[in-house]
Amino acid sequence: xxxxxxxxxxxxxxxxxxxxxxxxxxxxxxxxxxxxxxxxxxxxxxxxxxxxxxxxxxxxxxxxxxxxxxxxxxxxxxxxxxxxxxxxxxxxxxxxxxxxxxxxxxxxxxxxxxxxxxxxxxxxxxxxxxxxxxxxxxxxxxxxxxxxxxxxxxxxxxxxxxxxxxxxxxxxxxxxxxxxxxxxxxxxxxxxxxxxxxxxxxxxxxxxxxxxxxxxxxxxxxxxxxxxxxxxxxxxxxxxxxxxxxxxxxxxxxxxxxxxxxxxxxxxxxxxxxxxxxxxxxxxxxxxxxxxxxxxxxxxxxxxxxxxxxxxxxxxxxxxxxxxxxxxxxxxxxxxxxxxxxxxxxxxxxxxxxxxxxxxxxxxxxxxxxxxxxxxxxxxxxxxxxxxxxxxxxxxxxxxxxxxxxxxxxxxxxxxxxxxxxxxxxxxxxxxxxxxxxxxxxxxxxxxxxxxxxxxxxxxxxxxxxxxxxxxxxxxx
Amino acid sequence: xxxxxxxxxxxxxxxxxxxxxxxxxxxxxxxxxxxxxxxxxxxxxxxxxxxxxxxxxxxxxxxxxxxxxxxxxxxxxxxxxxxxxxxxxxxxxxxxxxxxxxxxxxxxxxxxxxxxxxxxxxxxxxxxxxxxxxxxxxxxxxxxxxxxxxxxxxxxxxxxxxxxxxxxxxxxxxxxxxxxxxxxxxxxxxxxxxxxxxxxxxxxxxxxxxxxxxxxxxxxxxxxxxxxxxxxxxxxxxxxxxxxxxxxxxxxxxxxxxxxxxxxxxxxxxxxxxxxxxxxxxxxxxxxxxxxxxxxxxxxxxxxxxxxxxxxxxxxxxxxxxxxxxxxxxxxxxxxxxxxxxxxxxxxxxxxxxxxxxxxxxxxxxxxxxxxxxxxxxxxxxxxxxxxxxxxxxxxxxxxxxxxxxxxxxxxxxxxxxxxxxxxxxxxxxxxxxxxxxxxxxxxxxxxxxxxxxxxxxxxxxxxxxxxxxxxxxxxx
Numbered sequence: 026x027x028x029x030x031x032x033x034x035x036x037x038x039x040x041x042x043x044x045x046x047x048x049x050x051x052x053x054x055x056x057x058x059x060x061x062x063x064x065x066x067x068x069x070x071x072x073x074x075x076x077x078x079x080x081x082x083x084x085x086x087x088x089x090x091x092x093x094x095x096x097x098x099x100x101x102x103x104x105x106x107x108x109x110x111x112x113x114x115x116x117x118x119x120x121x122x123x124x125x126x127x128x129x130x131x132x133x134x135x136x137x138x139x140x141x142x143x144x145x146x147x148x149x150x151x152x153x154x155x156x157x158x159x160x161x162x163x164x165x166x167x168x169x170x171x172x173x174x175x176x177x178x179x180x181x182x183x184x185x186x187x188x189x190x191x192x193x194x195x196x197x198x199x200x201x202x203x204x205x206x207x208x209x210x211x212x213x214x215x216x217x218x219x220x221x222x223x224x225x226x227x228x229x230x231x232x233x234x235x236x237x238x239x240x241x242x243x244x245x246x247x248x249x250x251x252x253x254x255x256x257x258x259x260x261x262x263x264x265x266x267x268x269x270x271x272x273x274x275x276x277x278x279x280x281x282x283x284x285x286x287x288x289x290x291x292x293x294x295x296x297x298x299x300x301x302x303x304x305x306x307x308x309x310x311x312x313x314x315x316x317x318x319x320x321x322x323x324x325x326x327x328x329x330x331x332x333x334x335x336x337x338x339x340x341x342x343x344x345x346x347x348x349x350x351x352x353x354x355x356x357x358x359x360x361x362x363x364x365x366x367x368x369x370x371x372x373x374x375x376x377x378x379x380x381x382x383x384x385x386x387x388x389x390x391x392x393x394x395x396x397x398x399x400x401x402x403x404x405x406x407x408x409x410x411x412x413x414x415x416x417x418x419x420x421x422x423x424x425x426x427x428x429x430x431x432x433x434x435x436x437x438x439x440x441x442x443x444x445x446x447x448x449x450x451x452x453x454x455x456x457x458x459x460x461x462x463x464x465x466x467x468x469x470x471x472x473x474x475x476x477x478x479x480x481x482x483x484x485x486x487x488x489x490x491x492x493x494x495x496x497x498x499x500x501x502x
Numbered sequence: 503x504x505x506x507x508x509x510x511x512x513x514x515x516x517x518x519x520x521x522x523x524x525x526x527x528x529x530x531x532x533x534x535x536x537x538x539x540x541x542x543x544x545x546x547x548x549x550x551x552x553x554x555x556x557x558x559x560x561x562x563x564x565x566x567x568x569x570x571x572x573x574x575x576x577x578x579x580x581x582x583x584x585x586x587x588x589x590x591x592x593x594x595x596x597x598x599x600x601x602x603x604x605x606x607x608x609x610x611x612x613x614x615x616x617x618x619x620x621x622x623x624x625x626x627x628x629x630x631x632x633x634x635x636x637x638x639x640x641x642x643x644x645x646x647x648x649x650x651x652x653x654x655x656x657x658x659x660x661x662x663x664x665x666x667x668x669x670x671x672x673x674x675x676x677x678x679x680x681x682x683x684x685x686x687x688x689x690x691x692x693x694x695x696x697x698x699x700x701x702x703x704x705x706x707x708x709x710x711x712x713x714x715x716x717x718x719x720x721x722x723x724x725x726x727x728x729x730x731x732x733x734x735x736x737x738x739x740x741x742x743x744x745x746x747x748x749x750x751x752x753x754x755x756x757x758x759x760x761x762x763x764x765x766x767x768x769x770x771x772x773x774x775x776x777x778x779x780x781x782x783x784x785x786x787x788x789x790x791x792x793x794x795x796x797x798x799x800x801x802x803x804x805x806x807x808x809x810x811x812x813x814x815x816x817x818x819x820x821x822x823x824x825x826x827x828x829x830x831x832x833x834x835x836x837x838x839x840x841x842x843x844x845x846x847x848x849x850x851x852x853x854x855x856x857x858x859x860x861x862x863x864x865x866x867x868x869x870x871x872x873x874x875x876x877x878x879x880x881x882x883x884x885x886x887x888x889x890x891x892x893x894x895x896x897x898x899x900x901x902x903x904x905x906x907x908x909x910x911x912x913x914x915x916x917x918x919x920x921x922x923x924x925x926x927x928x929x930x931x932x933x934x935x936x937x938x939x940x941x942x943x944x945x946x947x948x949x950x951x952x953x954x955x956x957x958x959x960x961x962x963x964x965x966x967x968x969x970x971x972x973x974x975x976x977x978x979x
Binding site for chain 1: 533535536537540541542543544545548549551552568569570571572573574575576577580592593594595596597598599600601602603610612619622623626627638642643645647658659661
């Protein structure tokens with residue numbers, strides 16, 4: 026790739042979908058494989074996922090969760106045990122019918138999610154209230170046979186974590202459900218710099234088999250909503266279907282209460298579509314595999330190169346990942362490459378800078394340049410990284426808020442949704458027919474009933490009856 | 503489980519296979535699932551795997567390797583591209599034939615190993631010698647439809663890492679193959695305390711599609727050999743089948759040279775069968791999820807309990823994982839439980855110990871007890887952990903050496919193999935018919951041609967002709 030080829034990405038304002046694909050490819054996050062809908066996650070993309078894993082895994086373990094590995098296969102009969110669950114998933118699973126040359130006595134699906142496997146396991150190992158709670162998580166890949174696929178956002182196989190817990194009481198299980206939603210929200214906002222709306226899904230949009238589904242909803246640059254993580258409260262629905270009983274303190278056999286919660290590589294797509302621009306990827310410093318790149322200018326200028334490595338060494342000693350790009354490519358090409366890869370801070374150092382005992386810091390989010398003294402480069406980089414992290418969040422939040430409108434009638438919703446994508450806040454009576462009417466008329470769906478409700482009374486934007494909830498509506502990925 | 507139930511494991515000298523299964527179950531490493539041959543790895547077993555991952559991943563990254571994620575599916579046509587490879591794997595793969603309700607146009611297998619996927623990807627992304635080497639690894643699960651299965655040792659799905667690299671020259675690829683074998687050997691010996699023989703597989707035993715397969719071979723307590731990790735040099739075999747070409751410095755299009763190397767959860771089985779005993783699991787301190795457990799004795803004795811937590815706190819401050827078991831179970835039960843789980847050091851503290859300002863340290867490997875002053879407990883634990891790690895290695899090595907015999911004729915091999923399991927060292931002419939004859943007559947197979955050959959000349963133990971190699975032979979898992 027020459028510099029032009031590298032820079033040749035579609036503008037996000039011209040063709041957002043193409044721009045997104047260009048970034049995934051040119052920042053070397055993914056490659057396509059010959060299996061439709063299954064992608065290769067390349068080293069740079071995978072390093073981002075590893076950082077996401079590290080951050081989340083630490084939070085899970087700090088809150089008492091343990092990792093396990095369940096089988097990747099679910100027998101057809103096991104999948105069918107919970108009625109709503111099988112209806113939700115059976116149409117989109119991949120079926121294994123043969124092992125070697127032999128047909129299997131019962132076909133197996135590749136897990137689309139692992140509730141059924143965890144249920145079977147918990148029924149096996151939990152006997153008494155002393156065995157509760159069990160707070161398990163697993164990092165794995167799952168398969169859903171989607172018709173249309175896009176890197177990270179919707180692929181037939183994707184990586185994720187799925188937490189599955191069982192509890193003695195419904196209160197405890199409900200508390201867990203919300204605790205994990207809050208961990209996701211905190212992670213998205215503070216690490217990925219993605220502002221989210223926390224809320225509950227309507228009955229129509231909830232997970233197959235759940236009593237309640239909670240979600241964090243983010244708004245992408247183009248105004249399309251993205252469900253970024255979900256947390257489900259199952260009550261004892263699965264417990265009844267899978268005979269998951271335990272002996273309680275009062276010597277009564279009772280059903281366990283259950284939750285599950287998950288976040289997937291989809292979140293990488295969310296991060297791209299929240300922050301990136303026409304120069305390529307923009308990564309929040311907290312998740313960037315490489316926080317700083319030093320680019321020496323002036324061919325074979327030994328002192329410049331030595332100084333570049335010295336700066337990198339000092340940054341690394343402070344725990345800031347840093348690389349030196351002293352390859353033979355032109356400075357312009359190296360700048361463009363660092364921008365494409367979304368490295369948060371670029372340090373440019375040339376012979377004239379060195380004479381002045383200065384260097385140039387370029388922040389990736391705004392591309393602003395600032396000259397700093399070489400003596401203070403470390404402090405300046407630390408400050409700049411922190412500033413980038415905060416600015417990215419606030420810029421995204423401001424944009425999200427600007428793209429959030431209110432409507433009081435279906436007519437208004439229609440008009441708003443035709444003008445521009447974004448969240449629409451509107452009151453709703455709680456009736457499914459009104460919810461479906463909105464979808465029919467506007468194409469948008471309920472995203473969530475936000476936790477932070479206003480205290481106003483409202484009337485349903487469709488039927489005009491007294492509203493039960495204020496709801497966020499929007500188009501979704 | 504009461505204390506007796508916990509202790510009721512089969513003796514390893516009575517029924518080794520049953521003893522092994524008992525440990526896997528009672529130390530809570532695994533549970534069976536309803537899918538034959540697919541196990542659940544429980545939190546304690548998975549924590550061991552996470553420690554293995556951490557150690558290996560660090561070594562991989564320090565030597566320049568990057569992690570990626572490949573699809574889990576391989577199309578039938580892709581699998582068939584390399585002739586030897588497909589012959590080796592096709593009979594034991596799981597086939598996906600349907601996505602949802604639709605039959606797939608081409609069936610897909612769940613990866614039994616990912617050479618073919620990496621080849622396809624490398625053919626896509628490597629254009630020039632500047633793109634080489636590519637040093638990729640992935641952590642994932644793979645599926646092989648085995649007839650008989652056993653926890654960790656042979657399961658239809660198992661977790662592993664598979665490294666796949668491509669290089670400009672054959673020298674570089676060969677160097678990589680051996681470098682990774684050495685990393686495995688170092689890891690097994692220094693972290694898992696498993697002594698290994700490094701060597702090369704004979705042509706008959708090598709990997710399907712490889713030019714050379716290198717292996718590290720360990721000997722279990724019962725004298726059965728276990729191939730603990732392998733590293734393969736492919737030459738340009740796959741490169742030719744997959745059109746993996748690059749433009750070299752001299753402007754000539756050339757084929758890449760390739761390696762692959764892997765280590766799986768099987769190594770947990772090796773660790774169990776090398777170190778554990780009739781009291782349960784014995785874990786080397788370097789890999790144990792919990793290094794120390796403090797067990798306060800004397801019910802509700804506040805000072806004893808406080809002191810126990812203080813000891814644990816101080817150990818944790820030094821980076822030594824430590825737990826306090828002050829549950830209501832009897833001391834004997836708690837001791838047995840700590841032994842079953844293989845926690846390297848147990849600290850017993852009762853009211854009388856506290857009066858004397860001492861406590862008892864019990865080392866799990868030998869169950870020896872020693873009284874130490876509470877003032878020196880930290881240093882003593884550190885010393886003891888290091889001693890346990892070393893002793894475990896040397897005990898295993900001594901036993902391995904004792905179970906390694908030499909033979910000069912087929913008759914001798916037969917006799918030795920009937921007496922006792924173990925390694926048999928014998929010269930071999932290099933001829934496949936002699937190798938097969940040994941298997942027919944004795945049931946044992948070649949494990950490896952060791953790197954550390956003796957310099958003696960020998961004659962083939964079968965045909966009596968001049969020998970090419972000294973070979974380790976043995977029964978294998």
